[in-house]
Structure formats: C-alpha cells, structure tokens
Amino acid sequence: MENGAKTVVELQDILSEKQLEHILSKTAKLGAKIVGYDLKSASEGIAGFLGDHLRLTLYVKEDSVKKIHLFIKTLPMNNQPKVDMIMENNFYTREALLYQLFDDIDDAEDSNPWRPKAYIYSDKMLVMPDLSVEGYKSFPVAEYFDTDHIMITATSVARFHAAFANYATKRTINENKPYNFLEEYGHLMKSSIFVDLQWSRVTGKVSSDLLKEFSTNIKNYPADLAERFAKLCQKANMSLKEYDNTLNVIVHKDLWFNNILLRYDSGNKPTNAILLDYQCMQYGPPAFDIMLLIHLTTTRSYRERHESEVLRRYYTVFSESVDDDTKQRLAALNYDFDHFLVWCEKARMFAMLYTAFLFPYILMDPLQAQKTFDDPETFQDLLLVDRSPPVIEHAKVNDVYRNKQLDINEEIFEKYILG
Known part of the structure; x- marks a missing residue:
C-alpha cells in the first residue's frame, strides 16, 4: 500500500x-x-x-x-539510532504509563475531553481512535494562535493539571501519606539527552548561528554567544523538576501545534482542544506547561499584551476543576493566583529556551524535516554534534521558519544575556 x-x-x-x-x-x-x-x-x-x-x-x-x-x-x-534514543529515554514507556493511569486520573465521560482514549499502549506503540474523523484537526504550524485558540487550549491544559492534582489528593487520602509520583515512577522520568552538556552546546550553537546569520543586531552579540546560550539551555532544562512547598503535577512538556487537536463550530471558532503525545512528560510545577504553551504558539507582541489574560483563564479553570479536598491541599501550600504567577516567571526561561530548541525541528517543512532529521546516517550527528547547517540553509529560503526563530532567540538574548 x-x-x-x-x-x-x-x-x-x-x-x-x-x-x-x-x-x-x-x-x-x-x-x-x-x-x-x-x-x-x-x-x-x-x-x-x-x-x-x-x-x-x-x-x-x-x-x-x-x-x-x-x-x-x-x-x-x-x-535505528532514533529507536535507541527513544528507548533509552523511556519516551513510549512514559506515555503508556500515563494512559494506564488516565482512567484513575480522569474517568468521566466528557463531550469536550482534554485527552484522547487509547486501545493499545506499550513501550513500542500507541493505537487510538482517529480523531480527524470526529472533526478534530491540528493548527497550521506556520501561523500563531489568536485569543480564541490559546484560551481553549489553556482550558484543556488547566483541566489536565487539575485532574492529576485531584488524583494525587485521592492517593494521599487513601494511603494516609503525601503521594509522590516520583517515588513510584521517577526511574521513568529521567531523560539523559536533555541534561547532557553536549546537547546544550549543540542547541546553543543553533541559536547563536541563527542570530549571527540573520539578525540585524549582529554588532551587539558577544563572541562567546554560543557558549552563553548553551549555559542558559543547561540551566533551563535543569530547572524543570519537582520542588518542595508548591504544587507539582505531570507536565506535558511538548505542547506544540501537532500535539494539540482542535474542534470547531460552524462559525470556525474553536470549541475544544485535545492534548496528544505525552512521551516527553515530566513532573514539576504546572507553570512550566502553560508558559511553554504560550511561547510555542503566540507572538512576542501578543504575549506582551495578553499573557496575563491567558494565565488568568488557565488559573480560573484550574481552580474550578479541582475538588474540595485538593483545594484544602492547595491552601496548605499557599498555592493561590499570586503564587502561581511567581512560578510562571520562574518557568519563563525554560519556556523560551525550550521553544528555541524545538523550533528548528517543528517549524521545518515536513518533507524537508523528514529528509533532514530522519536519516539514520546523520541522526546522531545532528542531535549531538552540529545541526546548524541544515537549519541555516532552510532559514534562507523559508521566511516563517527564519522569522519565528529570530523572534524567540532575540528575545532570549535581550532578556537573559544582554539584560
């Protein structure tokens, strides 16, 4: 066939x-x-x-x-090199674990579900209903979310986090001790690739090379720009972890357009968002997810004008979705809106650096991305040696690919290097 x-x-x-x-x-x-x-x-x-x-x-x-x-x-x-990387980092095993837990985390039938169902899930495969038949579709990668799209997606992310928070509360009550997800499954949450120093160096080099090749601010960039970006990458990736004295949940960590399916009404307004692909999930404060979503899907100017509205919508839906026992647990942690906003600011650097890491992959034309990043002969070199040449070449001929990456990397430079 x-x-x-x-x-x-x-x-x-x-x-x-x-x-x-x-x-x-x-x-x-x-x-x-x-x-x-x-x-x-x-x-x-x-x-x-x-x-x-x-x-x-x-x-x-x-x-x-x-x-x-x-x-x-x-x-x-x-x-095979990609298979080895996937197995080493437990990507499919993590997703299978979450589908195993989903019925306990959120077992209610819902006309507007935030997550899909699956018929088969293992460390090698996932089989689920084809949601495109139900009218769901992904958003064009070359575009940006408007208010309707970011708000409906933030709603689903909030419901996801609230469902896990309720699950953790239930386990705490039933077992008469604080439930800790990592005590059971911490061995599956470790991703050696993202904390590897060489991975940070390669990621930092791409950001540096893009700025040096295309930015009009080239005169402002220091000679050691790649090294500075690499240090930020390492620091950002180490920042997503479990923290004491605050709320920790399962964090999706991969909320780009292809992992969000949207359903629309007859007026083409989004009415629901389903979150897919939990292979990269980790455990930490929920602010890391919502900040990553905002940076992956909206423009810098939109964030400057409307980020507070998105965060307010997320927190409102989250608060409405947690049960009374969880509300008591959150009160004991002093987890209110102001506390949540503090964590959003702490998560910002992670969101920006991880966006800069993902963009060279996810923004590339799918056929070109397949040729570039799915060749077993070059996969390891592009992952851990140097991926700048194909990224720069594609940026020369694709305005969206170039400009989206310039925007986020210039923002990182201004905020965390120049600033």
Whole structure:
C-alpha cells in the first residue's frame, strides 16, 4: 500500500492477531470479523519526531460492514539510532504509563475531553481512535494562535493539571501519606539527552548561528554567544523538576501545534482542544506547561499584551476543576493566583529556551524535516554534534521558519544575556 511514492508496511507487520482482537472488543460487536483494511502514512513527511504515524481503517463485518478509524504511532521503522534514543529515554514507556493511569486520573465521560482514549499502549506503540474523523484537526504550524485558540487550549491544559492534582489528593487520602509520583515512577522520568552538556552546546550553537546569520543586531552579540546560550539551555532544562512547598503535577512538556487537536463550530471558532503525545512528560510545577504553551504558539507582541489574560483563564479553570479536598491541599501550600504567577516567571526561561530548541525541528517543512532529521546516517550527528547547517540553509529560503526563530532567540538574548 502506498501514500504517494512512500510504501507503507502491511497490517500484520504492525498489529498482531491478539491486538486486533482487543481493538475489536472495544469497538465492535461480539463475533465481528475484519474483512479488509486501508493503511497509510498519517501525513506527507514528518508528523511527529518520536515515531512513525499511520492511519488505519478497518472494515468490520457485523450485521453489515462498518469502518473503524484508527491512528497508530509506532517506533521508527527505518531509523535505528532514533529507536535507541527513544528507548533509552523511556519516551513510549512514559506515555503508556500515563494512559494506564488516565482512567484513575480522569474517568468521566466528557463531550469536550482534554485527552484522547487509547486501545493499545506499550513501550513500542500507541493505537487510538482517529480523531480527524470526529472533526478534530491540528493548527497550521506556520501561523500563531489568536485569543480564541490559546484560551481553549489553556482550558484543556488547566483541566489536565487539575485532574492529576485531584488524583494525587485521592492517593494521599487513601494511603494516609503525601503521594509522590516520583517515588513510584521517577526511574521513568529521567531523560539523559536533555541534561547532557553536549546537547546544550549543540542547541546553543543553533541559536547563536541563527542570530549571527540573520539578525540585524549582529554588532551587539558577544563572541562567546554560543557558549552563553548553551549555559542558559543547561540551566533551563535543569530547572524543570519537582520542588518542595508548591504544587507539582505531570507536565506535558511538548505542547506544540501537532500535539494539540482542535474542534470547531460552524462559525470556525474553536470549541475544544485535545492534548496528544505525552512521551516527553515530566513532573514539576504546572507553570512550566502553560508558559511553554504560550511561547510555542503566540507572538512576542501578543504575549506582551495578553499573557496575563491567558494565565488568568488557565488559573480560573484550574481552580474550578479541582475538588474540595485538593483545594484544602492547595491552601496548605499557599498555592493561590499570586503564587502561581511567581512560578510562571520562574518557568519563563525554560519556556523560551525550550521553544528555541524545538523550533528548528517543528517549524521545518515536513518533507524537508523528514529528509533532514530522519536519516539514520546523520541522526546522531545532528542531535549531538552540529545541526546548524541544515537549519541555516532552510532559514534562507523559508521566511516563517527564519522569522519565528529570530523572534524567540532575540528575545532570549535581550532578556537573559544582554539584560
């Protein structure tokens, strides 16, 4: 089967008979049989950077033939170095853990869910309903959120954090001791790649090279700009962790456009946002998530004018979504709106530096990104040696790719280096 010129593996190469039976048990009548299928790539080029993405339609015979639409994420099929990196950092294992916990974290049926359901989740695969059939779609990467989009997404992020806060409270009450997520699962939360000094150096070099190549403020940049960016990267990544005497939750940490699915009304106004891809999740103050979301999806000028409104919406929804026992726990921590805003400012550097790290990947044209970042021969070098050459070359021919990166890196320079 083909998607354009790209050949896709057959169904039996992806799902076993037992897995297919499990999917049918969740989606079809007892005794239903698969009589056909269509399997294709979810998109042209890269849809996400930590796996291959497929769309599967099963034709199932019940009283008549019906279609079951599925979305599948698997370990990369043609890039072993990327597979090794994914397995070493427990990316799929983390996401599988969260899906395992989801029914306890948030078991209510909801017409506007903040998270998807999954039929299969493991350290190698995720199979879930294809939400595009329900009208959900991702936002164009080349654009920025307006107020309607950022507010509806902030609402879902707030509900996600509140659901986990309620879960932690319930565990605290049931076990008669403070619940600590890391005591159970801390061994899965460690990501060696993001705290590796060489990773910070490579990330800092890209930011420095972009500014030196394209910024009109080149005369203001010090000779050791790359080293200064690298130190900021290292400091920012070390800052996302569990802290005492404040609220800690599961933090998504990857809230860019392809990980947010939006549903719209007849007037093309967003009515709900579903958060996808929890592979990079960590544990820490919720401010890290909302600040990262704002920096990844809005312009600098929008943040300067409206950031406080977004943070107020987030905190209001969060407060309305936590139960009475959790409100008591938050009161004991003095976790009010002012406390939350203090943490937002503490999380700002992380949000800005992590945005600068992600942009060279996620803003690149998907077909070009596939050629650039999904080649097993060059994957390790681009990850840990030097990724500047392809980033600079693409920035020369793509205005959006260049300007979005310039904006965030100039802001970082002004605030944390020049300032």
